[in-house]
Amino acid sequence: MSAVMMDGKTLAAKIRRDIREKCAAMRRPPSLAVVLVGDDPASAVYVRNKEHDCAECGITCADHRLPASATQQELLALVDRLNRDAAVDGILVQLPLPLHLDAQQVLRAIDPGKDVDAFHPENVGRLLLGQPQYLPCTPSGIMELLRAYDISPAGKRCVVIGRSNIVGKPMAMLLLQADATVTVCHSKTPDLQSHCLQADILVSAVGHAGLITADMVKEGAVVIDVAMNRGQDGKLCGDVDYAAASEKAAYITPVPGGVGPMTRAMLMKNTYLAAQRRRNG
Numbered sequence: 001m002s003a004v005m006m007d008g009k010t011l012a013a014k015i016r017r018d019i020r021e022k023c024a025a026m027r028r029p030p031s032l033a034v035v036l037v038g039d040d041p042a043s044a045v046y047v048r049n050k051e052h053d054c055a056e057c058g059i060t061c062a063d064h065r066l067p068a069s070a071t072q073q074e075l076l077a078l079v080d081r082l083n084r085d086a087a088v089d090g091i092l093v094q095l096p097l098p099l100h101l102d103a104q105q106v107l108r109a110i111d112p113g114k115d116v117d118a119f120h121p122e123n124v125g126r127l128l129l130g131q132p133q134y135l136p137c138t139p140s141g142i143m144e145l146l147r148a149y150d151i152s153p154a155g156k157r158c159v160v161i162g163r164s165n166i167v168g169k170p171m172a173m174l175l176l177q178a179d180a181t182v183t184v185c186h187s188k189t190p191d192l193q194s195h196c197l198q199a200d201i202l203v204s205a206v207g208h209a210g211l212i213t214a215d216m217v218k219e220g221a222v223v224i225d226v227a228m229n230r231g232q233d234g235k236l237c238g239d240v241d242y243a244a245a246s247e248k249a250a251y252i253t254p255v256p257g258g259v260g261p262m263t264r265a266m267l268m269k270n271t272y273l274a275a276q277r278r279r280n281g
């Protein structure tokens with residue numbers, strides 16, 4: 001069997017076009033404030049990508065840069081100003097923050113109605129209760145990708161590897177709410193292979209190139225590779241041995257071009273939703 005490649009890049013482009021049309025119909029375009037502290041090169045690239053996506057979708061994007069030496073108070077004051085600014089619909093604080101700053105306190109300070117990353121405890125709690133106002137971008141992008149390929153998690157055995165707050169835990173929650181039977185694995189899980197072999201849908205979000213080999217993939221499974229690693233050749237790759245796993249899986253996401261573009265598209269969707277919600281009072 002050779003798996004169908006789940007093309008997140010093309011689907012994300014379609015979603016951006018849809019959002020562009022919706023934004024164009026608004027009297028004032030949605031606006032996203034992106035806060036970047038310090039000069040981490042990877043974060044700078046992520047912020048540039050967000051600016052690019054916003055431009056394509058017709059969303060106003062304002063960058064707020066603070067030096068790496070910024071204090072917690074300075075950062076909180078900026079978040080407070082953006083919370084109160086009626087012209088700002090969505091706020092995103094680019095993570096990771098420099099080590100001397102308390103990221104959790106900063107995330108808690110964002111107005112939950114403007115929290116387009118859905119990392120505020122109120123939005124995390126709403127997700128857990130099945131009453132979300134925003135869905136976290138990476139797991140919701142994966143759910144959109146599954147929908148686009150007519151893959152329903154209902155009644156399926158799903159295995160999520162990774163239990164981070166931004167990917168693993170909310171992914172498990174969304175699959176559970178879609179009526180899957182979900183197992184969450186992590187670094188202390190013994191015999192990862194036996195769990196993976198049970199998976200009709202396998203989601204790997206670890207950050208360890210080559211972790212998922214073909215002998216961990218069930219015949220006909222759907223394999224979602226969230227990770228973004230640099231291989232020994234310097235190229236971007238995921239956790240999964242793509243070529244070998246493709247011989248066993250029915251569907252598989254590539255890296256790059258799978259989950260990554262969907263994550264970016266979901267941020268645009270959340271920003272549009274934030275603007276729409278605020279316009280409707």
Ligand code: NAP
Nearest residue numbers: 138162163164167186187205206207226227228259260263
């Ligand atoms: P993270 O916070 O470092 O979490 C990694 C998880 O993997 C942890 O729960 C860890 O377990 C688990 N783990 C580590 N080694 C393992 C092993 N040998 N076997 C099983 N589980 C293991 O990372 P993250 O933020 O969730 O990101 C995960 C990956 O996804 C990274 O490569 C990141 O770059 C990528 N990512 C991609 C996107 C995208 O849009 N494509 C978005 C976000 C993240 P413990 O909890 O026990 O430590």
